Every structure is written in C-alpha cells, then in structure tokens.
C-alpha cells in the first residue's frame with residue numbers, strides 16, 4: 001500500500017494520474033466477459049470507460065459502520081442485476097475526490113470486497129485516517145450520494161497450472177487487496193494455490209472481515225491458514241491471552257512468524273505464483289519498509305524483491 005504514494009508520486013495530481021493510469025491500463029490485458037448460461041442469464045461487465053481519462057459515477061445505496069474507524073460502503077452498478085463489477089481478484093478501482101478548497105482532485109485506490117460474481121453491486125471497506133482526504137470524504141457519503149471512480153486497475157494474479165503455495169502479508173487496511181485475492185483464488189476451481197495469510201493489526205478491534213475469513217478457512221481447511229499478529233496494549237506480556245495462541249500471536253509480523261509461514265510454504269518445494277512471485281504484501285509504509293527494506297525481515301530471510309508483489 002505504501003508503494004502507491006512513495007513509488008508512484010504522479011498519482012497525486014489529476015493530469016499526471018490520468019496519463020499514467022491510461023498508459024498503464026491500456027497496456028494490460030482486459031478481463032474476458034463472463035460466460036452466460038441457462039442458469040446465468042445474460043450478464044455484462046460494468047462498462048468502465050476504456051481508459052482512465054474518463055470516469056464513471058456510482059451511487060451509494062448503503063453505508064454500514066463496521067468498527068471504530070471503518071465503514072462498508074455499497075454502491076449500485078448502473079446496469080443493476082444484469083451487471084457485475086468486472087474487478088478481478090486483488091484488483092482495485094481508482095476513486096476521485098476534490099477536498100474543499102483544493103484546485104485539483106486527488107485519486108486513491110480501493111479494493112472492492114464484494115463477491116466478484118455478485119450482481120449489481122460494488123462494495124468498498126474504507127478505513128478513516130486522521131485528516132485523511134479520500135477516506136474522510138468516503139466516510140461523509142450517505143445513501144443517494146455519488147462517487148467518481150475510474151478503473152479497474154489490472155489485477156496481478158495468473159492462475160498457476162500446478163499446485164503452489166503463496167504467502168500473503170497484510171497490515172491494517174491492507175487486508176482488502178489480500179482478502180480479495182484470497183477469495184478469488186479459492187473461488188476458482190482451476191486454482192489449487194494454498195495460502196498462508198499473516199495479518200498485522202494494532203488491536204483486535206481492527207480486525208474486519210473476520211467472519212468472511214473464518215468462513216473461507218472452514219470451507220478450505222487445506223488451502224488457507226490465517227494468523228493474526230496483534231500489536232498494541234493487547235500484546236503486552238501481562239495482557240490476557242487473545243485465545244487460540246497459534247492463531248492470535250502477540251506482536252508484529254516478525255521474522256519468526258514469517259519463517260514459520262515460509263517453511264510451511266516450502267514443504268512441497270513448489271511455492272510462488274505463475275510469475276514466480278511468492279509473497280503478496282499490502283500494508284502501511286512503515287510495515288512494508290520493515291519487510292522489504294535493506295534490513296527488512298523478508299530480505300533477511302532470503303526472499304528477493306522480484307519475488308514480492310506490493311499492491
């Protein structure tokens with residue numbers, strides 16, 4: 001998640017964003033239209049404009065406060081039940097916001113969390129940051145309001161032909177791309193990938209999508225393991241146990257936790273996606289630096305930069 005700002009500063013201005021995004025977008029393969037059948041009446045993919053110079057307005061239909069700082073915002077697709085969003089696993093859309101007094105809009109990526117074959121809706125889970133321009137605007141939206149979006153940004157996942165293991169690491173709100181990727185992989189009968197998911201949160205109150213992740217783990221016990229690394233006051237040695245100690249670990253996503261997960265991934269000797277990426281990482285800048293910097297935990301464990309996908 002850090003990457004979007006630190007490594008792609010062009011995204012902070014309207015003009016540069018459009019040019020960059022359009023060039024990037026047109027260079028990527030597009031998702032094929034979904035097949036129709038007797039069970040599935042004719043269905044279209046939301047017709048986002050062909051490039052990111054142009055936008056689309058989506059209307060808010062529902063807003064739900066999920067926890068102390070996160071809302072789930074549901075938007076209607078213009079084509080209603082005859083349409084799916086067309087966003088692929090792990091992919092994001094670009095949202096546009098014009099803070100009051102600003103001349104230029106700002107753009108922020110958000111990863112939808114609805115089931116990707118769900119018709120008529122697009123759902124975002126939005127964490128509000130103090131003074132956050134986009135997240136503040138998103139949290140002010142009410143049913144009936146509209147949001148300007150572009151996209152979708154292309155997804156990164158290619159289904160491997162053989163069985164593979166990957167390690168997904170999320171920090172805080174960075175869970176949404178990781179969740180979307182995980183759900184997409186597990187929903188695809190052609191995909192046999194196994195996933196170790198490590199999610200670092202400041203406290204148990206920050207855990208969202210818990211029911212959804214538990215349900216995926218129940219449905220796919222051999223293919224998904226989720227471990228929560230809880231830091232903050234609840235991680236103090238004298239703080240009460242967080243429950244299942246193999247599942248709820250105290251502290252950050254550190255080298256020990258990473259090594260354990262990597263060892264599990266390596267046990268069959270086949271890990272990494274079709275492009276050779278082994279780790280999928282999305283978290284706040286500090287966390288990503290602690291993973292992939294010169295002395296980052298992943299670097300020290302021998303995972304090379306090219307084997308890590310940062311969202």
Ligand SMILES: Cc1cc2nc3c(=O)[nH]c(=O)nc-3n(C[C@H](O)[C@H](O)[C@H](O)COP(=O)(O)OP(=O)(O)OC[C@H]3O[C@@H](n4cnc5c(N)ncnc54)[C@H](O)[C@@H]3O)c2cc1C
Nearest residue numbers: 001004108109110111126127129132133134135173176284
């Ligand atoms: C591929 C991708 C998908 C994303 N999907 C989602 C999503 O589904 N849901 C979601 O809530 N967010 C998601 N994000 C993050 C989102 O795009 C914004 O970065 C975030 O909402 C903050 O934007 P803002 O304009 O509100 O904050 P800004 O106005 O840019 O910053 C306000 C303050 O918040 C701090 N801040 C900003 N971002 C972070 C961060 N990530 N961690 C810690 N502090 C931060 C800044 O340092 C600053 O102090 C995603 C990011 C990427 C790259």
